[in-house]
Amino acid sequence: MIGIVLAAIAAQLNDAVLNAALSDVAGNIGLSNDTATWLQTLFITGQVLGMCTSPSLGIGFGFRRFALFAVFMNCFPALLMTLGGQHGTAVLILRFLEGLGSGFTIPLILTIALRAVPPPIRLYALSVYAMTATLTPFLATSFAGLWIDVVQDWRFVFLQPLPWCAMAAACVWWGLPVDKGDSERLKQFDWLGLIFVATGWGSLTIVFEQGDRLDWFNSALIVILTAIALVSLPALFISERYARVPLMKFSLLANRNLLYPVITLLLFLVLSLTASQVPLNFLMVAQGYKPLQAHLVTLAVALPQLILLPLTAWVLDHEHVDARWINALGFLLILFACYGAAHVTPSWNRDQFFVWQLIQSVGFAFVVMPLLLIATNAIKPDEGPYGSALVNTPRAVAEGVGVWAIELIARLRGGLHRDRIIDLIGQNRLQLEQLGILPPGSPRTPDPALIAANTEVLRATAVLTTIDDYVILGSIAVVLLIA
Known part of the structure; x- marks a missing residue:
């Protein structure tokens, strides 16, 4: 082991x-x-x-x-x-x-x-x-x-x-x-199932990963891969139903105690970006951090897991403890951390994230361990390989979904924020020139004032987009709490 x-x-x-x-x-x-x-x-x-x-x-x-x-x-x-x-x-x-x-x-x-x-x-x-x-x-x-x-x-x-x-x-x-x-x-x-896995799940992950860069359905590659996925995934479900030794036994998902952890784990992995990609993107864009300077933010989530995961397992090992309540408490902690971190301002650096990252760390342990307990209790020993495939495959797909979600928010909300900020600058250009924030006229060479103004626009856009990230991704925790 x-x-x-x-x-x-x-x-x-x-x-x-x-x-x-x-x-x-x-x-x-x-x-x-x-x-x-x-x-x-x-x-x-x-x-x-x-x-x-x-x-x-x-x-x-x-x-x-x-x-x-x-x-x-x-x-x-x-x-x-x-x-x-x-x-x-x-x-x-x-x-x-x-x-x-x-x-x-x-x-x-x-x-x-x-x-x-x-x-x-x-x-x-x-x-x-x-x-x-x-x-x-x-x-x-x-x-x-x-x-x-x-x-x-x-x-x-x-x-x-x-x-x-x-x-x-x-x-x-x-x-x-x-x-x-x-x-x-x-x-x-199951060679037929393997072909459908490669064409179905493989095409879907490429669509999520490359869709934003290739401008989605304006790209012939994305259109073709989407069509392949739409055909292959239903074919995979059908072929696995009749395969003698299927790769993935989807009939196990008829058990709600397995279906819920599988779906929730996928959404949780997307939600976990609020403790990794979201604060890192902010620190690198708004504060100019490099990985060596920013790594303590994610380390604050990682290291406590060495204690929190075995501790949560010990708590769940008690007969009177209901895993569902521990799971709900975990999502509440993550939601609270997203709410706190959503108050980010341009002056924030890594120190302001530590408290919320530590709260996220506790929430992560309280979410994942009950999910695994519920899932494994629903799987019989002889169904272990099929259950493992069903639990793990969404994990890999979730990585592509997370990339898609972050890039979509950056494109739609980030672009909107940047356009509005630039519009405000244009509407108040005369006042900004009088204050010396912008140079007069239209300089033919890069002006330090324009470079500084562009840096501030990028910083303000990063702040507003980060707030949107926490609000939108944090809403996943609300949905899972209700579910």
């Missing part, structure tokens, strides 16, 4: 750290900004594919053998990316394979916890799985700042999983029992 957890940490860091250091890495590799966005898109696409197939392949090949292969997939493509850094196409292909390895790895924690961990301590094993959602992603900015600003070598962004994977491989080799696997399951592998 420890080996799988270490491999999952490596997989999560592969995902999040490159995203935090994307501009620096892309510049060193020689990728344009548009091409660099595909590094994250292809990773998530591979991750979705891996999460759907991991439980079935683990049973077919044997968990020990498959876990070692998943560890290999997390480190070998990363090593090759440092050697072939100037070959952009090769890096994109390797990034997809790295995402596939991540997708293979993370579901193994839940699958093995359901199959091998005794019920008396299973809840504590689930707290370890919960760390992949509430701890590791929030360490990304810290690692990005370390490699880019302290070590000052972009290659470490790709090399960082190597020690984690080495320890993971040793633990898996020593700790997991040798099993021959189920060759009959491999012979009956």
Whole structure:
């Protein structure tokens, strides 16, 4: 179990750290900004594919053998990316394979916890799985700042999983029992379902990730991928209904105790951006922070999870404690933190975010642990692989949905705020010129006053957009509380 957890940490860091250091890495590799966005898109696409197939392949090949292969997939493509850094196409292909390895790895924690961990301590094993959602992603900015600003070598962004994977491989080799696997399951592998997963979920994640950059349905690629997803996803649901050994058993969602955690976990992962991407975007735009300066904000969410998750598991382990009330309390705390952080002003720096980040941290633990408890109680031991696929696949899709939500708010609300501010400046230009804030006339060369005014416009836009982020994403907590 420890080996799988270490491999999952490596997989999560592969995902999040490159995203935090994307501009620096892309510049060193020689990728344009548009091409660099595909590094994250292809990773998530591979991750979705891996999460759907991991439980079935683990049973077919044997968990020990498959876990070692998943560890290999997390480190070998990363090593090759440092050697072939100037070959952009090769890096994109390797990034997809790295995402596939991540997708293979993370579901193994839940699958093995359901199959091998005794019920008396299973809840504590689930707290370890919960760390992949509430701890590791929030360490990304810290690692990005370390490699880019302290070590000052972009290659470490790709090399960082190597020690984690080495320890993971040793633990898996020593700790997991040798099993021959189920060759009959491999012979009956659901290849049709795999095709629909790749075309359906894969197309959907690309649409969410690249839609805003490509101007949505003004792009032929987005139109084609949307059409493919609209055809493939219903076909996936139908094919899995009649497959002899399905990849995803959607009939399990007829149980409300599983359906609610699956949907809520997806929405929670989007909501969790209020503790990561939202404050980081504000600090980097409004205050000019780099990852090394901003990382303490997300670290305030990550580190308490080491105590809060096992503590929440201990609380839930008491018979008289209702997981639903703990879950509701978690959403109330997140909602309160969003309300407090929505009072952001241009003078805020990272210190003003700490209190709200700590409250979010408590809320995250109180939300995730009850969801996992409710979900696993609804899954029978022999249904573990199917339940793992259903719980984990929305996790990867949620990452694309979160990107879409943040970019949509920035485009619609951010653009509106910027236009209104510029309109106000135009209406009051004469007064601003008299006060010396704007230069008179139309300077032919960049004027320091105009540069300063543009900086203030960007800062004001960032403040107003951040408020919108907290209000709109925080409303998800209200919806989930009512549900």
